[in-house]
Amino acid sequence: MFGKVIGKRLLFSAFILLAVSLLVFGATLLLPGDAARAILGQQATPERIAALNEQLGLNDPAWLRYLHWLGGLFVGDFGTSSASGGPVSALLGDRIGASFILMAVAAVISVPLGIGLGVYQALHRGGRRDQTMTGISLVLASMPEFVIGIGLVALFATSVFQILPAVTLAPPGEPVWNRPEQLILPTLTLVLVVTPYIVRMMRATMIEVLDSGFVEMARLKGVPEKRVILRHAVPHALGPVAQVVAIQLAWLAGGVVVVEFLFRYPGLGQALIDAVTYRDVQVVQAISMLVAAVYVVVNLAADVVGILTNPKLRSAA
């Protein structure tokens, strides 16, 4: 039963990714400009442009190019970067790793932190600590990531303390994790952006669950408070919160663009900005597909959590 539900969702996810690939490809077709001219510059002769078009397969009809590109995606071939001339996969390889590190660390910190703080607030609802935390999370949630990032830089790297690097120091080619201190500020920025939403949602659902009959019943059964919270209440609050976590994690995939730019961090975001600047269509397509894939995977994971915490869905669906 459970496998069938998941299988259905997987099939649906694949369908969504296919639809996204069509959109991404369609959108890049509509972009103004000529890739060959962009590569060769204004002085290029018509012959050389024609030759490059031929070489890049740009003379084929759009559907053939789409199929060709789509087929490549399945075998990990994202095409050839028109800016660097090398394969896109080689260009993005390191970058994916660097961005992944950033996102994974941010997620690993913010999800448990958000859930923990939300539970804490729900248990102390109405108290002074709860009100203070609600205020802080509201302020953080209303600030855009670059403001938080700049604030952190001012606080820890430039104006107040000079204890952390303001930008990424690693020279190109060196893995970012060789100097962990340069990861701190970008990660912290992402954590501060993502966590408040999780906290607020967790607090709200947790309060609802704490008021429910089965939590009261558990208390009246004599269940110790710790077990009431962990065994009876929290699992129910996780289902709805998983959806918010998913949205936040998916946002991370796009949100890194701004944060990476801010910290000159050599990740996917930087690559995307460069690619747009140089009209590197293949790279833009590849990154768009990657971000879309992250969205789909994360939402799928949220659905799985939702199903796991609700036996009704598990056996009925």
Added chain:
Amino acid sequence: MSTKTQTVRHDDANEPNEKIVLRVSDLRVLTNAGDEILHGVDFALSRGEILGLVGESGSGKTTAGLACMGHFREGLKFGSGSVSIWPRGEATAVEVGDLDEVAVRELRGSRIAYIPQDPALSLNPAMRVGEQIREVLDIHGFGSSEKERTDRVAEVLVDVGLPGDRSYQKRWPHQLSGGQQQRIGIAMAFAMFPDVLILDEPTTGLDVSTQSVVLDTIRQMTVANNVAGLYITHDLAVIKDISDRVAVMLRGNLVEEGPVSAVLEDPQHEYTQMLMAAVPDLAGRKTIGDGAAEEKKPSETDGETHILVSTGEPGGPGESGDSGTDGDARDGAAASAGDSVASAGERDGGAASANAPLLEAKDIALAYGKAQILDGINLVLEPGECTMLLGESGSGKTTLSQCVAGLNDDYSGSVRLRGTELARSTRKRTNEQRVGIQYVFQSPFSSLNPRRSIGQSLTVPLEMSGEGTAASRKAAVEEALDSVRLGRSFYHRRPGDLSGGERQRAAIARALVNAPSVMVCDEITSALDVSVQASIVGLLRTLRAERQLAMLFVTHNIALSRHIADNLAVLNKGKIVDYGPTASVLENPTHEYTRALISDVPKF
């Protein structure tokens, strides 16, 4: 603020004696703001006996029950008084109020157990039912080995009449019916062989036949385990059925206490007498809600739970004389009621055939996939007639009434109003047809928009039918408010300020503003206390007489039948199994199911 009133005691069983297991004396509970909710309650529970605690919603009966377990809901706190328990095998009493958190926790679930009102909400939906019973045993360290606990789970499941095998224990709560869920709750409570049991309306959400099974289980288990029970309910019939003694609560006070037979047959306190008068009886010997068509004015006083006193002198400005008897009730609403009858007559003449019944449902059937919800239903309703549609949850009674009203358009068959076949959906019915059939919903708490004043809510149907000017609409709304005995002063009030009974009256007024010929009442009294139910039933009787209103009264409460209905249709699994004049159906039920329903009614 001590407003403790003297309790009428029928005997001295509350005096200290060796049978008492739990004793509550002068218990006061406060809100966090300091208002007193319980004004010094005294009662005692004896081994092997059940004390019924009756009272209307808001009277503080659940608060008192939970206080016995040292539990106070959000916003409430212990005031003063004492709760003492004499646990089995211990010579001295335990004072619940003096225990620390850990000690109270050890008491709960093991010495004093709780059976909640709504099993669907009180079982953890994400835990297997066997595990939930097992949890109690694990926490309180039942027995000496894993094996002993596992065996106990199976044993207690069998005790409450459920299969105790592994596969049943592995079920999730949502895979059980309401009655089975409640029996899981009972098993959970009895797992540790408690001394005291607090039962908080454990059968309120259940059907009559399920209720009688669950009551049987509770009775057997209490006797077999020699437990002292506190049975909280608003249903006097259940009290009579299950408890040995009864205590009546009114606004945080215990007003009367004694053996069931003494209290119910010879009530001393005015409130108990009023309650007894309001309980519908299957035999229909008394007239419930008589003279109570008007709700006693609560507005000028404190707006708390108001009681109906049937001798209440009608005096409010908007009230229309004593409506207890048909004859002189007419003056207030007479003119308009006469109008609506006359216009109904005119419409009748203009319609398809002169002698067609007012409302006729023919061969109504509806299926969702393989599930046949309704199967060949035929019903006829004449002006001024009331047909009761009786059925348990899942019998299709609400679906049927929605089909009649056009709220559900998936059915096959036909609904005719004065001989004219109606379109399936209200959207496709003509204005006049829509106005002709009006619907009143079960819960007055959710059927009125809390943001709108009563007047605004009641004006909507008039705006929809597009009749009249703003002034005439206001007049029509005020007239409707008068006819449900709320009075014009309610025009500007909001649902939040109203009691359940007042809201349901407003909802009825909303159905009346367009002067319908048929009113569909979908379980309109089941969310209400018994005295409020009586007053609503009284009101409906008056309205039928005043307006020649035909009614389809949908309910699961067979005891109401003689009090409201001319005809009785018994619905079982989508089929009408018995149909005819109320008296003849009740006296000579032809179908097995009807007989079972009648025998399951707690007798009075």
